[in-house]
Amino acid sequence: MTELSINVNGQSQVVNVDPTTPVLWVLREHLGLTGTKYGCGKAICGSCTIHLNGTPIRACITPVAACTSGKITTIEGLSENNNHPVQKAWVEAQAPQCGYCQSGQIMQAVSLLKNNTNPTREEIKSYLSGNLCRCAAYMRIINAVEIASKIS
Amino acid sequence: MEGQIKSKGISRRKFVGIIGGGVVFLVSAWKLAPNLFLDEEGNQINSSTDFEGQKVTVWVQIHEDDFITIYNPSSEMGQGSMTALAVIIAEELDADWSKVNIEQSSANPSIYGAGWGGRGRSMITVGSRTVSSYYNTLRQAGAQARFVLLTNAAKSLGVSIDELTTEPNKVIHKASNRQMSYGEIAKIVKPMDDVPDIAESKLKKPEDFRLIGKIGPRFDIPSKCNGSAQYAMDIKVTNMVYGVISRSPVYGAKPILLNKSEIINSPGVVNIVELDHGIGLITDTLELALKIKPKLRIEWSTGNKAENFNSFDAYNTYPEIAEQRLSSGNVLSQKGNISNGLKSGLRTYSSDYKNDFVYHAQQEPLNALVSVAADGQSAEAWVGTQAPGNNRNAIAQELGIDPSKVEFHRTYLGGGFGRRSSSDYVVEATKLSNVQKQPVKLVWTREDDLQYGMFRPQSLQRMEASVDNSNNIIGWKHIIVGTGNNLLGSGAKPQFYSIPNLHVEVRNINHGVRTKHWRGVGHGANKFAIESFVDEIASDLSIDPLEFRLKLMKDSPRAQNVLRTVAERANWQSPSANGRAKGIAFAERSRSLAACVCELSVDKDSGRIIVHKIWATLDAGVVVQPDNAIAQMEGAILMGMSSILKESITFRNGQVEQSNFDDYNILRMDEVPDSLEVHIIPSKVRPTGIGESGVPIIGGAIANAFATLTGKRLKHIPFTPTKVKLVLES
Ligand code: FES
Ligand code: FES
Numbered sequence: 001m002t003e004l005s006i007n008v009n010g011q012s013q014v015v016n017v018d019p020t021t022p023v024l025w026v027l028r029e030h031l032g033l034t035g036t037k038y039g040c041g042k043a044i045c046g047s048c049t050i051h052l053n054g055t056p057i058r059a060c061i062t063p064v065a066a067c068t069s070g071k072i073t074t075i076e077g078l079s080e081n082n083n084h085p086v087q088k089a090w091v092e093a094q095a096p097q098c099g100y101c102q103s104g105q106i107m108q109a110v111s112l113l114k115n116n117t118n119p120t121r122e123e124i125k126s127y128l129s130g131n132l133c134r135c136a137a138y139m140r141i142i143n144a145v146e147i148a149s150k151i152s
Numbered sequence: 153m154e155g156q157i158k159s160k161g162i163s164r165r166k167f168v169g170i171i172g173g174g175v176v177f178l179v180s181a182w183k184l185a186p187n188l189f190l191d192e193e194g195n196q197i198n199s200s201t202d203f204e205g206q207k208v209t210v211w212v213q214i215h216e217d218d219f220i221t222i223y224n225p226s227s228e229m230g231q232g233s234m235t236a237l238a239v240i241i242a243e244e245l246d247a248d249w250s251k252v253n254i255e256q257s258s259a260n261p262s263i264y265g266a267g268w269g270g271r272g273r274s275m276i277t278v279g280s281r282t283v284s285s286y287y288n289t290l291r292q293a294g295a296q297a298r299f300v301l302l303t304n305a306a307k308s309l310g311v312s313i314d315e316l317t318t319e320p321n322k323v324i325h326k327a328s329n330r331q332m333s334y335g336e337i338a339k340i341v342k343p344m345d346d347v348p349d350i351a352e353s354k355l356k357k358p359e360d361f362r363l364i365g366k367i368g369p370r371f372d373i374p375s376k377c378n379g380s381a382q383y384a385m386d387i388k389v390t391n392m393v394y395g396v397i398s399r400s401p402v403y404g405a406k407p408i409l410l411n412k413s414e415i416i417n418s419p420g421v422v423n424i425v426e427l428d429h430g431i432g433l434i435t436d437t438l439e440l441a442l443k444i445k446p447k448l449r450i451e452w453s454t455g456n457k458a459e460n461f462n463s464f465d466a467y468n469t470y471p472e473i474a475e476q477r478l479s480s481g482n483v484l485s486q487k488g489n490i491s492n493g494l495k496s497g498l499r500t501y502s503s504d505y506k507n508d509f510v511y512h513a514q515q516e517p518l519n520a521l522v523s524v525a526a527d528g529q530s531a532e533a534w535v536g537t538q539a540p541g542n543n544r545n546a547i548a549q550e551l552g553i554d555p556s557k558v559e560f561h562r563t564y565l566g567g568g569f570g571r572r573s574s575s576d577y578v579v580e581a582t583k584l585s586n587v588q589k590q591p592v593k594l595v596w597t598r599e600d601d602l603q604y605g606m607f608r609p610q611s612l613q614r615m616e617a618s619v620d621n622s623n624n625i626i627g628w629k630h631i632i633v634g635t636g637n638n639l640l641g642s643g644a645k646p647q648f649y650s651i652p653n654l655h656v657e658v659r660n661i662n663h664g665v666r667t668k669h670w671r672g673v674g675h676g677a678n679k680f681a682i683e684s685f686v687d688e689i690a691s692d693l694s695i696d697p698l699e700f701r702l703k704l705m706k707d708s709p710r711a712q713n714v715l716r717t718v719a720e721r722a723n724w725q726s727p728s729a730n731g732r733a734k735g736i737a738f739a740e741r742s743r744s745l746a747a748c749v750c751e752l753s754v755d756k757d758s759g760r761i762i763v764h765k766i767w768a769t770l771d772a773g774v775v776v777q778p779d780n781a782i783a784q785m786e787g788a789i790l791m792g793m794s795s796i797l798k799e800s801i802t803f804r805n806g807q808v809e810q811s812n813f814d815d816y817n818i819l820r821m822d823e824v825p826d827s828l829e830v831h832i833i834p835s836k837v838r839p840t841g842i843g844e845s846g847v848p849i850i851g852g853a854i855a856n857a858f859a860t861l862t863g864k865r866l867k868h869i870p871f872t873p874t875k876v877k878l879v880l881e882s
Binding site: 017018021022025028029032033034035036037038039040041042044045047074075076078079082087090091094095096097098099100101102103106121124125126128129130131132133134135136137138139140141142 | 386
C-alpha cells in the first residue's frame with residue numbers, strides 16, 4: 001500500500017492503495033465516483049473511459065500510479081448541472097438505453113469534439129468505435145454527437 | 153432527485169387511505185395516523201406490521217406541494233418501461249407530467265406484480281410484456297386516484313361530482329369558475345372506504361390522450377448522462393467486503409482448492425467460501441479480489457455430462473435426429489396432414505439452417521450486494537434484476553427464512569436481455585454473505601460473465617415445404633434440433649402464413665451446458681430460418697418475395713399492412729444501386745408485428761457484409777411512448793444484426809472457448825448502417841410487446857438481401873467474413 005495523491009475533477013485526493021491498482025477501482029471503490037464503469041477490464045469496450053489531461057484513456061488498464069502527475073476528469077466532473085453541451089445533446093437525442101456504456105461514450109465524444117468541432121458521420125463512427133454499446137443505441141449516440149457539434 | 157432511484161421502501165407512515173381492493177391512494181401523510189392504512193380485505197393494518205407482505209396496491213402518491221410520485225414495478229434496463237408505466241397512470245389521473253416523479257416500488261409481487269398467463273402475480277420483466285400486462289391495471293389505478301380527488305373536491309366545493317372536470321393536476325368547477333389543485337386536495341383528502349372500479353367507458357378515449365403516445369423523454373435519461381444513475385455495481389454500504397468466485401470451467405465440475413492456506417494467509421483476504429460450483433474469495437478491496445482470483449489453484453472434478461461436448465461436432469449429429477421418422481420431440485403446432493401435404497405438392501423444398509450459441513453480453517457484468525444479518529434471520533439485498541420477486545424468494549430460501557425478512561432494493565440494470573431474470577448470481581452473493589455475516593458485493597468479471605454464461609441455444613432448423621400448381625405452399629415442416637428445450641421453440645410457428653398442412657417440432661438434446669432466454673428467445677433463430685426459406689421458395693418460383701409473403705398472409709390484413717408499409721418506405725420495387733441489394737422479412741413477437749427491409753453490399757475481398765440501410769415497421773397496438781418504441785426497435789434490430797453477423801459461442805470439451813469482447817465480437821459503431829428508419833403503425837388496440845420485436849426481423853432480411861446480391865445463400869449464423877467467403881467461393 002502506498003499513499004498516492006491524484007487530482008480528480010479539480011480536486012486533489014489522497015488514496016492508500018497498491019500503485020498498480022487500475023485507476024478505475026480507485027475512482028469507483030475508493031473515491032465513490034461510480035459514473036465510470038467496468039465493462040471488460042481489458043481496454044476493449046470503452047465503458048471506463050475518463051480523461052487524463054484532456055485525453056481519453058481506459059481507466060481499467062491504467063495503473064493509478066500513472067495518473068499521479070496529471071489531471072483526471074470523470075463524467076462527474078464534466079459539468080455541475082448536467083449541462084455540458086455533449087450531455088445536453090445526449091438528453092436531446094435520448095441516446096442512453098440501459099445507460100451503462102454512456103459515461104464512456106460521452107467522455108469519448110467530448111474528446112472527439114475538442115479536436116474536431118465538426119466531425120463527419122464517418123469520423124464519429126470511427127472515433128467512437130472503441131466504445132461498445134450492447135443496447136446498440138448507436139444510431140442515437142451518433143445523432144447526439146451531431147447535435148453536440150452544432151451546439152458547442 | 154430527477155432520475156435517481158431511491159432505494160428506500162415506502163414508509164407506512166405516509167399512507168392515508170385504502171381504496172377498495174385496488175389502488176391505495178397516498179397523500180402527505182405524517183399528520184395522519186398510520187392505522188388508517190387498510191389491506192386488500194379492508195382490515196386495518198396494525199401499525200407495528202411492516203408494509204411488506206400486505207395485500208395492497210400502491211401506485212401513486214400526491215403531495216401537498218402538488219408533486220406526484222408514481223411507483224414503478226418494472227425493471228428498468230434501458231427499455232424505458234419505468235417511464236411508460238408512469239405515463240399510463242398519469243394519463244388517467246390527469247396529472248401534470250412536469251410534476252411527476254418516479255420511484256422504484258418495493259419488490260413485493262403480491263402488491264406490485266402483474267397477473268399474466270394465469271400464474272398469479274409476479275414481478276418479472278421479460279418477454280416485452282411490461283406495458284401490455286400492466287396497461288389495464290394502471291389505467292384503472294390512475295382513474296381511481298382521480299375519482300378520489302374528484303370526490304374530495306366535490307365535498308370541499310359543495311358541488312356534485314358530476315359538475316367537476318379535470319385539467320392536468322387541477323379539478324375544475326366550471327359553473328362557479330372555481331378550481332383546486334391536486335396538491336390542495338391532498339391537504340384535505342379523507343380516506344375513502346370504497347372506490348368503485350371505473351368503467352371502461354369512463355376511461356379516456358385514445359383521441360383524448362394528453363400523454364399516451366405523446367410523452368417523449370424518458371425519466372431515467374438525465375441520470376444516465378452524468379454518472380448519477382445507480383446500478384447495483386455502484387452500491388456501497390458500510391462494512392462491505394468484496395467477493396469473487398472462480399467457477400467451474402465445465403458445467404457441473406466441482407472444485408477442490410489446493411492452496412487454501414496460502415490464499416487465506418494473503419493480506420487483505422477475508423475469507424474463502426467453498427461452493428459446489430466454485431471457490432468464493434472474500435477480500436477487503438475489489439482490486440485485491442481480482443488480483444488473487446487467478447492464484448486460486450483448483451482441481452475440478454471430472455465425469456460431467458458437458459465435458460465431452462464440442463459444439464461444432466454436435467452439428468454433425470443433428471441431421472440424423474432431424475430425419476428420424478417418428479416424432480420423438482415436442483410438437484408445437486400441427487395442422488392438416490403433413491405427409492400428404494408434402495407428398496402432393498408439385499414442387500418440394502428442403503433446407504437446413506444453423507445458429508451458434510450466443511451470449512447476452514449485457515454491458516454491466518452480473519453482480520449483487522447481499523447483507524445477511526448476524527443471526528441469519530434477515531437479509532438486505534441490492535440487485536439489478538429482471539426478477540426481483542424470484543430473487544427475493546431465492547435469498548429467503550437459501551437462508552431458510554420468510555421472504556418478508558428480505559429487504560430487497562432494486563437498482564437500474566446495465567442491460568438484462570434475459571440473463572438477469574435468473575437468480576443464480578443473487579444466491580451466490582447470499583451464500584458468501586451468509587458465511588461472512590457482512591455485506592458482500594459479489595462481482596463477476598467479464599470473463600466470468602461470459603464463460604459461466606447461459607446462452608441462446610445452438611440449433612439446426614430442418615425446413616421442408618411443398619408448393620401446388622398455383623404456387624401456394626401446401627405443406628410446411630419445421631424440425632428444430634438443439635439443446636435448450638422450450639427456448640428452442642418460440643417463434644417457430646409461422647402463425648401469420650396460411651398453410652393448410654403444417655408440422656412444427658422441437659427435438660431436444662441435452663448437451664449438459666447452460667442455456668437461457670436471450671432477447672427474443674427462439675425467435676431470432678427460427679424467424680431467420682423461416683424467412684430465409686420463404687425467400688428460397690419465392691426465388692425458385694420467380695415470384696417477388698414481397699408478393700409471395702402477401703399471398704401467404706391472405707388471412708391477416710394486419711400483417712399484410714405491416715409488410716406492405718415497410719416495402720413502400722423502402723421503395724422495395726426500385727432497384728438498388730450497383731453492388732447492393734435489398735432483402736425483406738417479417739416476424740411477430742410478443743403479439744406485435746414487425747417487418748424489415750435492409751440494403752447491403754459485400755466486400756468480396758474481406759468477406760465483410762456491409763449493411764447500408766434498414767427500414768422497419770411495427771404494429772404494437774397503442775404505443776405509449778413512440779420515441780422510445782423507436783429507440784427499442786433500433787437497438788433490437790442492431791443487436792439482432794450483431795448476432796447475425798458476428799456472435800458465436802463455441803464449446804470445446806465442455807469449455808467455452810471465448811472469454812471477453814476480443815474473441816466474442818459484438819457490433820461496433822463503425823458497423824452500423826447509414827440510416828435506420830422505424831415507422832410505427834398507428835393503432836387503437838391494446839398495447840403489445842415491443843422490446844424484442846426488432847431482433848427476429850433482421851436475420852432473414854440480411855440473408856435474403858445477400859442471396860439476391862450474390863445468388864448464394866448464407867444458412868449458418870453468424871455470417872462472419874470467413875463464412876461469407878466460403879459461401880461466395882462455393
Ligand atoms: S472496462 Fe475499460 S475498456 Fe472495458
Ligand atoms: S446504453 Fe446499454 S450498453 Fe449502451
